[in-house]
Structures are given as structure tokens and as C-alpha cells.
Amino acid sequence: MRIAEPTVERLIKYHRLLISMKQGNSSVVSSRQIGDMLGIKASQVRKDLSYFGEIGKPGVGYHVERLCEHIEQILSSPKVWSVALVGVGNLGMALMGHSVFQSYKFEVKALFDVDPEKVGQNIMNIHCWHIDDIARVMKENDIEVVILAVPAVEAQTCIDKAISSNTLKGVLSFTQAPVILPKGVLFYAVDVFVELEKLLFFLKEKERNIS
């Protein structure tokens, strides 16, 4: 059974919320409460949660810990993914420092850059290689996922080198350049520019509709 992307996205958010609720005082939570906290309709929450069998109790709600484990199981990986971070500039460093990067689901095995100040160094205990070594290092470390945080103009070149490792399975890109990938390689992009433009666009539209 295939799960739709928006559903997965919400499951991730429920999971995150439940983790923070585990330290709270109530051991039970209703779809309404979850929905209100995340800005999602309660019926949507129920539909998402009932996707994998009945887990809530009518008249009561969902048991926080149980539900959390339940979602954890759905989202869980059978293995720890090996990841490479390409581009150790401001953004790359910000990512590395981010708590997200202390996950049990993946491990950043190698860094890549072109800056001679960084290449050869250990940064936050991870070795930084020259981007030209990426195919070899990826093969040696079985790296299947690349996080791309380089300037737009270099994105495609870097990706092409990563592709030549033949181990690449997924890319999370932070650059705004469109990149061409062999089909079969999953691609997700975090596009700051697009989000900001969208915000400004709909702000404009809203003001226009008022006046």
C-alpha cells in the first residue's frame, strides 16, 4: 500500500509533536487537539492515523506513547543511511549544527568542498574531501544519499560527480538550480527562495483583495 506524500509529511509532524508531548502531563490526545496544534483538520488527522489499523479509542482519543511508537514504526528505516554533505559553506555548516543532524536514521559520513582551507580538514569530526574525490569516497563508504548545499552554478557539476559513484539513490538539495538526475534517484528540494516568493506573492494578493 502506497502512502501519499502529504500524508507522510503530516505523519512526520504528528510524530514530532508526540515526542514533545511524551514529556507532557496528559497521556491521551484527541485528533482534534492534534489538529489544532498543527493547523490540520481533525478529520484529516483521523484519516491519516487510521491508515494503518485502528489505534485510537472512541470517546477517549489516542494514547500518546502508543501512537508515537506506532508512527515511529511506519516511518522507521531498516538501516542507518550513509549521507554525504556536499558544500560546507555557511548553509552546510548551519545544517551540520542543526539538531536535525543528530538523528539515528542517518549518519553524515563525509563532507565535500573545493575550498583548500577546508579540504583535508576534519570539520565537526567528519573528514572533508575535495569534490573530485566524491565518486571514490561514496563507493568506499556506501553513501547513498547526498545533501547538496553548494552555490547554484556548481550544483549540476557536483551532482554529476556524485552520480558517477553509482551508489547515489537520493538527493536533498538546498540550491535553487534545477538539477538533472538519472530517473530512479529520488530528489527533494528545500527552496528558500520559492517559499519566500510565495509568501510575498500571497501577501500582495491578500492586500489587493482587501482594497
Added chain:
Amino acid sequence: MRIAEPTVERLIKYHRLLISMKQGNSSVVSSRQIGDMLGIKASQVRKDLSYFGEIGKPGVGYHVERLCEHIEQILSSPKVWSVALVGVGNLGMALMGHSVFQSYKFEVKALFDVDPEKVGQNIMNIHCWHIDDIARVMKENDIEVVILAVPAVEAQTCIDKAISSNTLKGVLSFTQAPVILPKGVLFYAVDVFVELEKLLFFLKEKERNIS
């Protein structure tokens, strides 16, 4: 006429692409070419572009410069938005350094943080205030948009202070915490964690379906 969010998102991407094509050699481009470069179906491209009147020529395609201006007009703002960046940590600095922030559509008028090393300083020529001053500074500078780049635990507190300025109209959040806003304030979030989790989830699913 209301434009759907996915459409706006694609328009932004077309615009970005067209800008880079303006320096290229061909002055004309087809919906097929645009689609291939961005991973979008040609029919979708045509539908998006014809939303605002006929602008292409059958048998030829779209005139790059003309199309670019056309989209620019759709996306254009009647004013330059005043923006505050809340949180001048790694991520905030990365954003400031990003080329996205040299836009003619908005201007970062003020920075906010709690770190005594930063408060009172000018960072990249913009003054950094203590977060407690945000309501006053926002009012004085007519700041309507806040970019939130603080640790999750501080997100709500910061936003509450920004709300009390009464000038807040939109938020672009980089924190993973859900925040409660008065309705009427637009909210967009860039959620690194969610994107990464989605990537890993669908990678897992894909491998599971193969084996």
C-alpha cells in the same frame, strides 16, 4: 481570479529559469523545453502560462524575454516589503549571505537575537536588536514580514513578541516547531527535517517494493 499555490510555485521556477535563459543563445523556448528542464509536464507548463492570456506562438513557442517580463508582472509587488530576521545564528547568517537576500522585492531592515555578542552590533550593515525590542522596532520601521530562524523552543515566544507589534502580516519560518498565529497572518515554513525524513521514507519504501 485566484491562482493556486502549486501554480505560483511553478511560475516562480519558470521565472527563475527564464532569467538564466536570457543570457543564453536562443530567444525562444517551448513549453516542452521548459518542462524538461524543470521536470514538469509540457501541458502543465502551457496551462500555467496561458493563465494570464495568450502569450506564446503556436509552432514557435514563447519569446524568452517577453515571457520573463510577463511572469515578472504577475509576481511583482507594488512595494518593497520590510523584513526582520529573527535569529542570527548559523542559519540566520547563512540566509543573510544567500543571494536570495539581494532581492529588490524586500529589504531586511532589522536583525534580532538574544546573544549579547550580537545585540547592539551591526551585522552585514544591519543593526541587531534584542528580541525584546522587536515590537517597537517593527512599528518604527513598518516591518510586516518576519523570517524566523531561531531554535524551536524559542519560536513561539519570539513570534508572540512580534505579534504584539500589530504590524505583522507574514512569517517565513525555518524552525520545526509549530507556531500559533492570529489568523490573518500568512505563514510559510521551510522544514529541513520534514524534507529529509520524506526522502528517507520514500527511499525505504522504494527498496522495500523492489525486494
Added chain:
DNA sequence: CAGACTTTGCTAAATATTGCACAAAGTGTC
């Protein structure tokens, strides 16, 4: 333990979004 609530799981309807297919329009060649 009856009656008033609450809340789930699910089905069906409503919306939103994408993709197809084709006529009409433009280009190029001989």
C-alpha cells in the same frame, strides 16, 4: 444504568490538481 457527551473509523462527497488529446495557428520545404 440511562441519557448526555466525546471521539473514533470510515464512507461518500467535494475540491483541487494534473494530464490527455485535439483543433487551430504558425513555420518550413519543395
Added chain:
DNA sequence: GACACTTTGTGCAATATTTAGCAAAGTCTG
């Protein structure tokens, strides 16, 4: 200028996603 292409714009069908509504199940109160 006839014929073979290419490519747009668009109506309609197909998919995807969200929302509403409700019976059934569980809780609480007196």
C-alpha cells in the same frame, strides 16, 4: 501553395487530496 511539421491554448477526463457526516464505541454523571 500544398503538405508535413511543430507547438500553443483549452475543454474534458483522470487522479489526488481534503472535508463533511454519521454510526458505533467508549466515558461520565447522577
